[in-house]
């Protein structure tokens with residue numbers, strides 16, 4: 215009987231796992247900066263730029279899509295009318311490595327660079 | 340294999356894939372990933388690949404699954420639909436090709452490489468749709484990890500099928 219698990223298979227699985235783990239580590243190595251605001255894009259086009267605490271409804275062509283909340287250096291999609299609610303389930307984001315994506319509406323909530331976690335203000339525009 | 344037998348097998352595999360496609364959308368992922376699914380419905384595509392049905396047969400099952408599954412789940416023409424369609428066709432072609440031309444790679448390897456390509460293409464399409472590739476790349480490593488688990492399970496199940504079909508002579 216031919217063996218179905220060939221030794222190359224083990225190399226392939228190991229290589230793919232290593233690839234994923236390295237990417238996750240690289241992500242963690244990037245200095246985590248607090249955020250001073252977020253920008254919301256629809257279809258790659260800037261819809262609203264947020265830097266003050268509050269609730270920001272996002273709409274397109276008069277139709278309400280979702281509400282972004284920014285509060286004390288954290289942002290989330292508070293509610294959305296999209297079908298899968300993944301943007302809402304993503305929850306709060308608080309550093310510049312993260313994003314919130316609403317695929318049905320092609321919306322991206324992207325942090326605006328902020329201050330270092332050690333307290334020194336480095337505001338990048 | 341007789342041609343009509345192969346054709347009917349492909350139809351059966353496509354039907355199973357459609358059913359799995361609809362069912363898998365109800366199984367939640369361990370974390371919210373935009374537009375991403377487990378990918379269990381790639382099992383019939385993997386089976387067609389390891390049975391050496393050829394790249395076209397694999398691609399047909401992948402297309403049928405995405406199209407009919409998309410209609411049934413009401414996802415047709417949505418962002419998720421295009422991600423799934425491009426990802427599964429790319430991986431179907433690749434898996435069929437691997438089986439034919441790279442004999443050193445076994446079922447697990449074919450399944451894992453197929454899943455990796457599937458996920459990579461899905462992320463690229465999502466980046467294109469969103470007009471922002473950086474946004475989705477953050478999710479990519481986690482997607483690859485989930486894909487590795489799914490692909491391993493699919494390979495194990497495929498091997499069980501192959502054994503029960505007594506397909507040893509050809510594998």
Ligand SMILES: [Zn+2]
Nearest residue numbers: 294296301316
């Ligand atoms: Zn959403």
